[in-house]
Amino acid sequence: xxxxxxxxxxxxxxxxxxxxxxxxxxxxxxxxxxxxxxxxxxxxxxxxxxxxxxxxxxxxxxxxxxxxxxxxxxxxxxxxxxxxxxxxxxxxxxxxxxxxxxxxxxxxxxxxxxxxxxxxxxxxxxxxxxxxxxxxxxxxxxxxxxxxxxxxxxxxxxxxxxxxxxxxxxxxxxxxxxxxxxxxxxxxxxxxxxxxxxxxxxxxxxxxxxxxxxxxxxxxxxxxxxxxxxxxxxxxxxxxxxxxxxxxxxxxxxxxxxxxxxxxxxxxxxxxxxxxxxxxxxxxxxxxxxxxxxxxxxxxxxxxxxxxxxxxxxxxxxxxxxxxxxxxxxxxxxxxxxxxxxxxxxxxxxxxxxxxxxxxxxxxxxxxxxxxxxxxxxxxxxxxxxxxxxxxxxxxxxxxxxxxxxxxxxxxxxxxxxxxxxxxxxxxxxxxxxxxxxxxxxxxxxxxxxxxxxxxxxxxxxxxxxxxxxxxxxxxxxxxxxxxxxxxxxxxxxxxxxxxxxxxxxxxxxxxxxxxxxxxxxxxxxxxxxxxxxxxxxxxxxxxxxxxxxxxxxxxxxxxxxxxxxxxxxxxxxxxxxxxxxxxxxxxxxxxxxxxxxxx
Numbered sequence: 001x002x003x004x005x006x007x008x009x010x011x012x013x014x015x016x017x018x019x020x021x022x023x024x025x026x027x028x029x030x031x032x033x034x035x036x037x038x039x040x041x042x043x044x045x046x047x048x049x050x051x052x053x054x055x056x057x058x059x060x061x062x063x064x065x066x067x068x069x070x071x072x073x074x075x076x077x078x079x080x081x082x083x084x085x086x087x088x089x090x091x092x093x094x095x096x097x098x099x100x101x102x103x104x105x106x107x108x109x110x111x112x113x114x115x116x117x118x119x120x121x122x123x124x125x126x127x128x129x130x131x132x133x134x135x136x137x138x139x140x141x142x143x144x145x146x147x148x149x150x151x152x153x154x155x156x157x158x159x160x161x162x163x164x165x166x167x168x169x170x171x172x173x174x175x176x177x178x179x180x181x182x183x184x185x186x187x188x189x190x191x192x193x194x195x196x197x198x199x200x201x202x203x204x205x206x207x208x209x210x211x212x213x214x215x216x217x218x219x220x221x222x223x224x225x226x227x228x229x230x231x232x233x234x235x236x237x238x239x240x241x242x243x244x245x246x247x248x249x250x251x252x253x254x255x256x257x258x259x260x261x262x263x264x265x266x267x268x269x270x271x272x273x274x275x276x277x278x279x280x281x282x283x284x285x286x287x288x289x290x291x292x293x294x295x296x297x298x299x300x301x302x303x304x305x306x307x308x309x310x311x312x313x314x315x316x317x318x319x320x321x322x323x324x325x326x327x328x329x330x331x332x333x334x335x336x337x338x339x340x341x342x343x344x345x346x347x348x349x350x351x352x353x354x355x356x357x358x359x360x361x362x363x364x365x366x367x368x369x370x371x372x373x374x375x376x377x378x379x380x381x382x383x384x385x386x387x388x389x390x391x392x393x394x395x396x397x398x399x400x401x402x403x404x405x406x407x408x409x410x411x412x413x414x415x416x417x418x419x420x421x422x423x424x425x426x427x428x429x430x431x432x433x434x435x436x437x438x439x440x441x442x443x444x445x446x447x448x449x450x451x452x453x454x455x456x457x458x459x460x461x462x463x464x465x466x467x468x469x470x471x472x473x474x475x476x477x478x479x480x481x482x483x484x485x486x487x488x489x490x491x492x493x494x495x496x497x498x499x500x501x502x503x504x505x506x507x508x509x510x511x512x513x514x515x516x517x518x519x520x521x522x523x524x525x526x527x528x529x530x531x532x533x534x535x536x537x538x539x540x541x542x543x544x545x546x547x548x549x550x551x552x553x554x555x556x557x558x559x560x561x562x563x564x565x566x567x568x569x570x571x572x573x574x575x576x577x578x579x580x581x582x583x584x585x586x587x588x589x590x591x592x593x594x595x596x597x598x599x600x
Contacts, residue, residue: 029166029573030598035590040597042590044166045186046085046144052165057145060161064154069146071139071189073127074113075100079137082127085144085186092133101129105429107246111174111222114146115182115189118246118428122180124593125431125508141180141593143170143187150194152279152312158190159310160283163575168596171306171576173220173248178434178501179546181252181306181578185594192251193220195312198229200237206275206315207291213237213318214274219250219311223260224419230318231416237318238262238415240269243364243474244426250314252305256542257489259476259499261378261415262319264360267482268489270302272317278309281575285312299566302489303556304541304581308570321414325384326376326422327391328408333370335404342370345403347452349374352394353475353497354444359390363475364423369459369467376422377475384409433522435502435545437530438537440495441477450533457529458502461521465504469526472501490557492538501543502526512592523548546580555580574598 030041031048044050052060061068072089076082077096082089103109110116117123124140147158162169168187175182195218204214215237217226224245230237239249240262247253249269258269266272275289276297286309288297299308331345346367356363356377365374379387388409398405412418439451460466479494504522506515527545531537539545539554552560560582567583577587577596586598 030600031166032600033590033595033597035597039600040588040590040595041600042595042597043168043186045168045595050166052161052167056165060147060157063157064147065150067148067150067154069114069148071115071143071146073123073137073140073142074110074116075104075127075129076137078129078131078133079127079135080133082137084139091137097129104129105427107176107244107426107428110428111176111193111246113175114148114191115143115170115172115175117175117177117180117183119178119430119432119434121431121433121506122177122183128508139185141183141185143168143184143189146172146189146191148191148194152285155190155192155279155310155312156283156285158188159279159281159575162188163281163283163573168577169575171251171310173251174222174246176244176247177252178543179579184577184596185589190310192310192312193248195219195250196221196225197313198226200230200233200318204274204315204317207289208274210274210317214315215239215318216275216313216315217250218313219248221249223247223249223253227416227419231321231414236321236414236416238321239316239318240266240272242269243423245423246426249316250311252542254314254316255300255303255305255307255311257302257487257493257540258542259474259478259540261362261419262380263476263478264357264362264480265380266317266319267478267485268302268487268493269316270487270489271482271485273301273314273487274317275315276300276309277312277314279312280309281571281573295566296570299488299563299570299582301487303559303563303566304578306576306578307567307581307583308576310576321416322381323383324412324415324418325379325382325387326410326412326418327374327379327384327387328376328406328422329372329374329391330406331372331403335406337370339370341401341403342372343452343456344401345398345405346372346455347448348397348401348403349394350444350451350498351397351448352391353439354441355393356390356475357441357477357480357497360477360480361387361390361475363473365473365475366470367455367459367473368470375424376418378415378418380415384411431506431508433504433506433518433545434543435504435522435527435530435539435548436500436543437502437527437534437539438493438496438499439534440492440536441497442495442536443534444497447533447535454529454533458526461504461525465521469502469504472503474499488556488559488563490538490555490559492536492557495536499540499543500530502530502545519547541580551580552582552585556582
């Protein structure tokens with residue numbers, strides 16, 4: 001209630017002491033600043049002369065029908081006050097704090113917040129739930145204002161306002177984002193999560209040769225919700241989504257490429273996209289497909305999230321449901337305390353990764369010291385006995401080497417039934433850096449021993465970080481049934497065997513020097529070991545290190561020059577920004593993770 005009163009007071013005209021007021025004139029294209037001896041042109045931020053006046057924000061709020069909010073971090077209810085850029089707001093509320101503390105690691109709770117990030121490193125962790133109400137709560141790296149868009153006109157209004165006032169703009173759907181693209185210091189955030197429309201058709205009548213089933217979904221629709229509605233069709237159908245239920249399918253997932261349990265059968269999510277409805281950087285409503293705005297259509301299919309346009313809706317192919325089998329596999333500390341034996345088990349499992357993906361299976365696994373948890377190994381269109389037969393050489397090698405393991409299998413009528421039963425929910429609220437690498441068939445065949453050594457390096461990258469790192473692995477072959485990409489994703493994915501996310505936790509309250517040190521560990525020790533072991537592989541833009549060298553080639557390979565050309569055409573002013581996406585080479589976040597600027 002206190003927070004809502006603060007928002008209402010702002011829009012009734014209360015001037016906080018540090019709010020810049022005055023009449024807006026045409027702003028300079030960029031605000032000049034010097035950082036560490038380099039000259040930059042920056043976006044406009046509060047405190048700058050170009051920052052919009054109170055009346056301008058009020059006018060924007062009116063245009064979006066009262067859906068403009070001052071963003072207050074979700075942990076603020078545990079603090080006496082929120083010390084925001086627009087002034088001090090009393091925020092403590094015992095009941096709301098108890099809820100925030102209890103649900104802080106719940107993804108679904110976090111998704112529903114206006115601008116929260118599921119993983120908190122790129123929020124700067126400056127306002128977490130606490131038992132000490134006197135602890136400070138500041139904005140961190142969050143945006144200042146949020147438009148909780150209810151219509152496409154609200155999105156257009158936000159894009160226009162950001163472009164005309166040179167503001168940093170963040171497009172946020174679920175906040176399911178590893179590398180900070182859903183947050184940005186001092187930004188205007190457009191939240192698209194309310195776009196929940198879902199419409200199925202049994203025969204797509206759009207352009208192109210495809211005439212099968214399709215579904216058109218709004219920007220805010222999440223994976224589990226979409227699959228639930230697909231399963232309810234008569235007959236049931238399925239859609240290529242990510243494995244995590246909270247991922248927004250039409251947002252960063254498809255724009256980054258998107259992988260999931262159906263990838264062995266149908267490629268990446270981007271490969272199944274048929275049409276996009278968007279708002280462009282100049283505020284125009286467009287439909288992009290294979291015949292209309294075909295260059296934009298291609299770029300939206302894996303060319304990078306928040307890079308080319310704001311997606312309002314996407315149409316995706318649907319597929320008939322099939323019987324599906326699932327298997328789990330564990331080697332962990334409850335079975336052995338012998339570290340060498342454990343890693344030998346990992347070596348044997350990964351040695352057969354090519355065989356697993358060649359058989360059309362998908363596998364999701366978690367790996368850290370003394371814990372290999374593979375759940376599930378998915379066989380769409382297969383029985384449990386058939387999947388177990390494919391895995392038998394792995395089990396035989398475990399037995400021959402004396403490697404203790406635990407396994408089990410189950411048959412399901414549909415992939416949806418397996419999805420609900422065997423995929424485990426993830427958590428939010430943790431602080432970590434993320435990288436990753438994809439190993440090709442050739443890498444696994446020729447360098448499996450080196451790959452396992454790289455895994456060990458990830459787990460313990462330095463003496464003071466022993467056992468701190470971990471891997472989320474995905475076995476799939478995106479080229480098995482789609483050897484030639486029809487999307488903007490890196491062509492090297494068509495030879496994929498294992499895409500492995502690398503993660504390194506960051507302590508809460510870490511100093512800037514500590515953060516820079518850990519980023520160096522991720523880029524130049526952990527990910528470097530992975531890249532060396534997989535010389536034929538590539539990185540994935542949604543789940544990779546944006547600060548790695550030569551990210552253009554590693555994320556997109558030979559597709560990058562074309563993507564750069566399209567970006568310059570559709571967003572020449574740089575209205576949109578997401579780190580390490582096409583056209584952002586000259587942009588940098590300076591002044592300790594705050595201002596977004598271009599080197600000049």
